[in-house]
Amino acid sequence: MESDLRAAGRSVRESRSMCVLTGAGVSAESGVPTFRGPGGMWRNRDPMSLATPEAFAADPKTVWEWYQWRRDLIRKCAPNPGHAAIARIEREKGDFLLVTQNVDGLHRLAGSRKLVEFHGSIWAVRCTGCGREEEIRSDFPLLPPRCPSCGALLRPGVVWFGEQIPPSALEASLAMLGRCDLLLVAGTSSVVQPSASFAFSVAQRGGTVIEVNLEETPVSGAARFSFRGKAGELLPAILGRADPP
Numbered sequence: 001m002e003s004d005l006r007a008a009g010r011s012v013r014e015s016r017s018m019c020v021l022t023g024a025g026v027s028a029e030s031g032v033p034t035f036r037g038p039g040g041m042w043r044n045r046d047p048m049s050l051a052t053p054e055a056f057a058a059d060p061k062t063v064w065e066w067y068q069w070r071r072d073l074i075r076k077c078a079p080n081p082g083h084a085a086i087a088r089i090e091r092e093k094g095d096f097l098l099v100t101q102n103v104d105g106l107h108r109l110a111g112s113r114k115l116v117e118f119h120g121s122i123w124a125v126r127c128t129g130c131g132r133e134e135e136i137r138s139d140f141p142l143l144p145p146r147c148p149s150c151g152a153l154l155r156p157g158v159v160w161f162g163e164q165i166p167p168s169a170l171e172a173s174l175a176m177l178g179r180c181d182l183l184l185v186a187g188t189s190s191v192v193q194p195s196a197s198f199a200f201s202v203a204q205r206g207g208t209v210i211e212v213n214l215e216e217t218p219v220s221g222a223a224r225f226s227f228r229g230k231a232g233e234l235l236p237a238i239l240g241r242a243d244p245p
Helices: 002-014 024-028 053-058 060-075 082-094 105-110 168-181 195-204 233-242
Strands: 017-023 095-100 116-117 120-127 133-135 154-159 182-185 208-213 224-227
Touching: 002 224, 002 233, 017 082, 017 168, 017 195, 024 082, 024 233, 053 060, 060 120, 060 154, 082 095, 082 105, 082 120, 082 233, 095 168, 120 168, 120 233, 154 224, 168 195, 182 195, 195 208, 208 233
Parallel strands: 017 095, 017 182, 095 116, 182 208, 208 224
Antiparallel strands: 120 133, 120 154
């Protein structure tokens, strides 16, 4: 593996335009809970059934109780070495974009600035009436919260199942994918579209794809380098080798 890590680091160092795609596996190492697979339940309910516009319309209080519980958990989490390594390489690359599927905000806390939060932020709230958006990190004393401007319900500023990725986020991501010569994919199962197709898009036009994940994924075969392990350990190892010799 050591020789592959050196070769992957050399590819990062030589790249002119770099994109990073991260998923839940990166933040899981910081203690952020994931909800896919066995054990991903809340109050004996499948959280996936709560993350929909229909669930919010039917029972906004319960949906907000789940999100407030998640916000409380995430508030105690800190960026890990994987987050830090990505923020560091951003500062060394002129053309760089981080596309994250995570809503926890840990990349921003680590110092990432050139990023697209593909699925929004759990700290953002949006009014269902007037459309006002803002970031609120404190707990809401009453659930569901209401807009101070118009009195309509506030909703979490995330993309739920059945909703579209914000056009600005999609456009920025696709523009980078159309020009980058290296894509690093970390901590994602690569099954949720449209981000699951990113690696294939880059590989098909001759770009380098580096994958870091605990398990094999659908994009592993398209990757020039595919590493099995924790992002918090492997990303510093790869990106640390991006330093000039």
